[in-house]
Amino acid sequence: MKSDNLNILIVGVGGQGTLLASKFLGSVAKLFGRDVKVSEVHGMSQRGGSVITCVKIGEKVYSPVIDLGEADVMLSFEQLEAARWIGYLKKGGKVITSTQKIEPMSVVLGQAKYPENVIDGLMKSGADITAFDAFSVAEECGSGKAVNIVLCGVLSKLIDDIPEELWLEALKATVPAKLLEINTKAFEAGRNR
Amino acid sequence: MKSDMELMLGNEAVARGAYEAGVITVASYPGTPSTEITEFISKYDASEVYCEWAPNEKVAAEVAIGSSFAGARSMCCMKHVGLNVAADPLYTVSYTGVNAGLVFVVADDPGMFSSQNEQDTRFHALSAHVPVLEPSDSEECIKFTKLAFDISEAFDTPVILRLTTRVAHQRSLVVKGERKVSAKSYKKDIWKYAMMPAMAKKRHIAVDARQKRLEDFACGAKEDLSFTIPNFVDYAENSKEKTGIITYGICYQYAREVFKDASFLKLGLTYPLPEKTIREFASNVKNLIVVEELEPFIENYIKTLGIEVTGKKLFTNQGELGTASIRKAFYGVEPENESLGEDVAIPPRPPVFCAGCPHRAVFYVLSKMGLRVCGDIGCYSMGAQAPYAAIDSVICMGASVSMAHGMTKAMTQCGEVDSQKTVAVIGDSTFIHSGITSLIDVAYNKGISTTIILDNSITGMTGHQQNPAMGFTIRNEQTVATDLVKLANAIGITDVTVVDPFDMKAFREAVKGATERNNPSVIIAQRPCALLKYVKYGGPARIDTAKCIKCGSCMRLGCPAINKKEDGSIVIDGSQCVGCGLCFGLCPKSAISK
Numbered sequence: 001m002k003s004d005n006l007n008i009l010i011v012g013v014g015g016q017g018t019l020l021a022s023k024f025l026g027s028v029a030k031l032f033g034r035d036v037k038v039s040e041v042h043g044m045s046q047r048g049g050s051v052i053t054c055v056k057i058g059e060k061v062y063s064p065v066i067d068l069g070e071a072d073v074m075l076s077f078e079q080l081e082a083a084r085w086i087g088y089l090k091k092g093g094k095v096i097t098s099t100q101k102i103e104p105m106s107v108v109l110g111q112a113k114y115p116e117n118v119i120d121g122l123m124k125s126g127a128d129i130t131a132f133d134a135f136s137v138a139e140e141c142g143s144g145k146a147v148n149i150v151l152c153g154v155l156s157k158l159i160d161d162i163p164e165e166l167w168l169e170a171l172k173a174t175v176p177a178k179l180l181e182i183n184t185k186a187f188e189a190g191r192n193r
Numbered sequence: 194m195k196s197d198m199e200l201m202l203g204n205e206a207v208a209r210g211a212y213e214a215g216v217i218t219v220a221s222y223p224g225t226p227s228t229e230i231t232e233f234i235s236k237y238d239a240s241e242v243y244c245e246w247a248p249n250e251k252v253a254a255e256v257a258i259g260s261s262f263a264g265a266r267s268m269c270c271m272k273h274v275g276l277n278v279a280a281d282p283l284y285t286v287s288y289t290g291v292n293a294g295l296v297f298v299v300a301d302d303p304g305m306f307s308s309q310n311e312q313d314t315r316f317h318a319l320s321a322h323v324p325v326l327e328p329s330d331s332e333e334c335i336k337f338t339k340l341a342f343d344i345s346e347a348f349d350t351p352v353i354l355r356l357t358t359r360v361a362h363q364r365s366l367v368v369k370g371e372r373k374v375s376a377k378s379y380k381k382d383i384w385k386y387a388m389m390p391a392m393a394k395k396r397h398i399a400v401d402a403r404q405k406r407l408e409d410f411a412c413g414a415k416e417d418l419s420f421t422i423p424n425f426v427d428y429a430e431n432s433k434e435k436t437g438i439i440t441y442g443i444c445y446q447y448a449r450e451v452f453k454d455a456s457f458l459k460l461g462l463t464y465p466l467p468e469k470t471i472r473e474f475a476s477n478v479k480n481l482i483v484v485e486e487l488e489p490f491i492e493n494y495i496k497t498l499g500i501e502v503t504g505k506k507l508f509t510n511q512g513e514l515g516t517a518s519i520r521k522a523f524y525g526v527e528p529e530n531e532s533l534g535e536d537v538a539i540p541p542r543p544p545v546f547c548a549g550c551p552h553r554a555v556f557y558v559l560s561k562m563g564l565r566v567c568g569d570i571g572c573y574s575m576g577a578q579a580p581y582a583a584i585d586s587v588i589c590m591g592a593s594v595s596m597a598h599g600m601t602k603a604m605t606q607c608g609e610v611d612s613q614k615t616v617a618v619i620g621d622s623t624f625i626h627s628g629i630t631s632l633i634d635v636a637y638n639k640g641i642s643t644t645i646i647l648d649n650s651i652t653g654m655t656g657h658q659q660n661p662a663m664g665f666t667i668r669n670e671q672t673v674a675t676d677l678v679k680l681a682n683a684i685g686i687t688d689v690t691v692v693d694p695f696d697m698k699a700f701r702e703a704v705k706g707a708t709e710r711n712n713p714s715v716i717i718a719q720r721p722c723a724l725l726k727y728v729k730y731g732g733p734a735r736i737d738t739a740k741c742i743k744c745g746s747c748m749r750l751g752c753p754a755i756n757k758k759e760d761g762s763i764v765i766d767g768s769q770c771v772g773c774g775l776c777f778g779l780c781p782k783s784a785i786s787k
């Protein structure tokens with residue numbers, strides 16, 4: 001995978017840190033000298049709703065939004081969200097998802113069921129799926145909040161043309177200094193998974 | 194790629210453009226997707242830019258108008274529906290014109306990510322005869338904002354900078370410039386600034402003359418001081434293709450990505466539209482298409498020129514456009530996308546009240562009381578959703594109070610016996626925005642409804658902005674706080690109760706009492722937003738599984754931190770629970786504690 005024409009969709013639940021992931025990816029793309037656009041939806045993200053952020057990297061980017069069937073990669077923080085947004089993935093695209101489950105209110109209230117075997121369902125699609133418990137990995141690195149950086153670490157390994165030093169430089173520019181150590185650990189844990 | 198480029202949010206770029214243009218005053222009321230502009234402005238030094246959160250958009254616009262008359266470049270920012278509130282001053286400041294540059298930034302929300310309608314700001318501009326600039330990325334947000342101030346001064350007119358959600362909330366690369374300030378001096382001139390009929394009649398003539406000059410300017414004519422429209426505003430990208438696309442703003446970015454080979458006319462100044470430029474472009478292509486979101490504003494104009502054009506025949510006026518919908522409209526192709534291997538019902542995940550939210554208690558109680566509840570604009574509109582389903586109606590800012598009044602009046606008139614069992618729920622910031630005048634109406638016209646002010650000490654929905662009830666300004670300086678109790682008293686409402694909604698028994702009693710009495714009443718439900726830094730509940734609660742009988746009483750609160758496991762046992766999610774303790778009293782076995 002190369003960064004000359006790359007659409008990355010980041011999905012999760014409000015409060016999980018999708019915006020920081022998009023800032024990190026935007027920063028590394030800029031350092032590498034690419035054009036980059038990021039699209040985020042504000043306003044509801046604190047309140048546990050489904051959130052989606054688009055990062056588009058290339059020689060020249062026009063639309064900041066990734067539409068149906070346009071994502072090369074989807075980074076997902078929660079398994080149900082991976083299933084919800086799978087239609088935005090190109091045929092045969094790549095999914096990197098945490099296996100974490102967060103029940104939506106309709107499930108909590110017993111009005112709907114959290115579907116069983118979501119990961120199996122994803123596996124049966126044509127997409128290339130990497131699924132693991134990124135939350136536990138982040139916790140082992142020192143904070144469950146670093147899920148975003150773990151997932152970006154996994155992604156970094158797949159993008160051939162951007163060297164690791166640039167990722168680390170971008171990370172330094174993105175996270176607060178006091179959290180850099182934990183986040184560097186989280187990035188490496190994802191990258192060397 | 195230049196090394197001095199920065200990846201910048203569209204809203205920050207508008208703030209940056211205004212700063213570089215030498216803006217001195219910015220007054221706004223928060224509203225998604227416009228809020229961050231003024232937040233970014235407040236990060237510039239107070240010695241350079243004065244900024245404030247005004248109580249509403251009308252006040253914000255008038256502060257900016259006064260400041261412009263005084264000789265300082267001024268700006269006010271709002272969401273699309275905010276311009277309805279500020280429409281009154283807009284229509285008349287179009288007559289007076291400006292002294293120093295005056296810009297209204299208005300952010301429309303196609304797709305209604307966080308709004309109650311999809312109105313199209315360009316129609317306000319058309320009837321007010323105010324020019325509109327529409328950027329399509331962050332670089333243009335900077336350039337167009339600066340240009341808006343220049344046009345404002347050159348043509349003696351307010352200018353609207355129109356954004357949409359996808360422009361406001363995208364990040365793209367920009368290069369920053371220097372700030373240049375050139376303040377003007379104030380000159381008294383009642384024929385220009387005091388709009389009474391005799392003066393306004395003369396100014397209407399000036400507006401029409403200005404309109405003509407703006408139309409010529411749009412087509413490239415020289416305005417005073419050799420000021421011509423810069424070539425980054427409207428430009429054609431011609432190809433050999435016989436399909437020509439006219440578009441603007443974010444729609445340009447979508448269409449440009451889909452049609453690699455078509456000819457494009459990209460418009461930055463979307464009102465007034467450039468007749469000559471459009472005629473020239475149209476004459477060089479065979480199929481002329483307008484790609485625009487919401488209403489057919491450009492398309493209708495082109496049709497008045499007698500030019501054949503296709504637009505809304507291909508696209509809906511509902512929601513936002515995108516590359517997929519444009520491809521489908523033109524080529525009839527569906528996206529080639531992935532799907533799950535089998536049909537899976539995916540439960541929706543709408544936003545919910547945060548763990549620890551004071552509104553949860555309010556709606557838990559109201560949902561059990563069977564009252565008619567008129568709602569308002571803010572986080573608490575989610576009280577209309579499950580599990581509370583407690584709100585009957587939501588229209589616009591401040592409407593809850595006046596709608597409840599209208600309901601009780603109508604029902605009393607029609608002989609209903611319990612008409613006073615009607616309440617309005619409205620947040621502190623929304624109450625100050627436009628609930629106050631409604632409450633005066635209730636008192637003045639002998640209403641009997643109950644107004645519940647949800648005082649969470651912040652403007653919550655838009656991400657925590659200060660408001661007059663808090664006692665802090667946008668720069669967090671201490672100031673006077675509006676005293677809501679004294680305010681209610683002063684307008685003639687003496688039946689006022691202040692209660693903590695987390696004391697659900699007391700809150701219920703207060704509402705019950707107020708809705709039984711035949712007089713206007715106010716209940717101030719006071720507890721700060723759980724996301725405020727100073728609100729500390731001391732960490733998560735836990736459930737004693739030996740005591741828990743799995744009755745689910747606690748779950749009826751609709752708290753995202755309380756979940757039921759597959760075996761029916763109830764657990765508290767320690768990563769979400771803040772320990773507010775609202776659920777403790779609901780447990781018949783006292784199984785929940787810290």
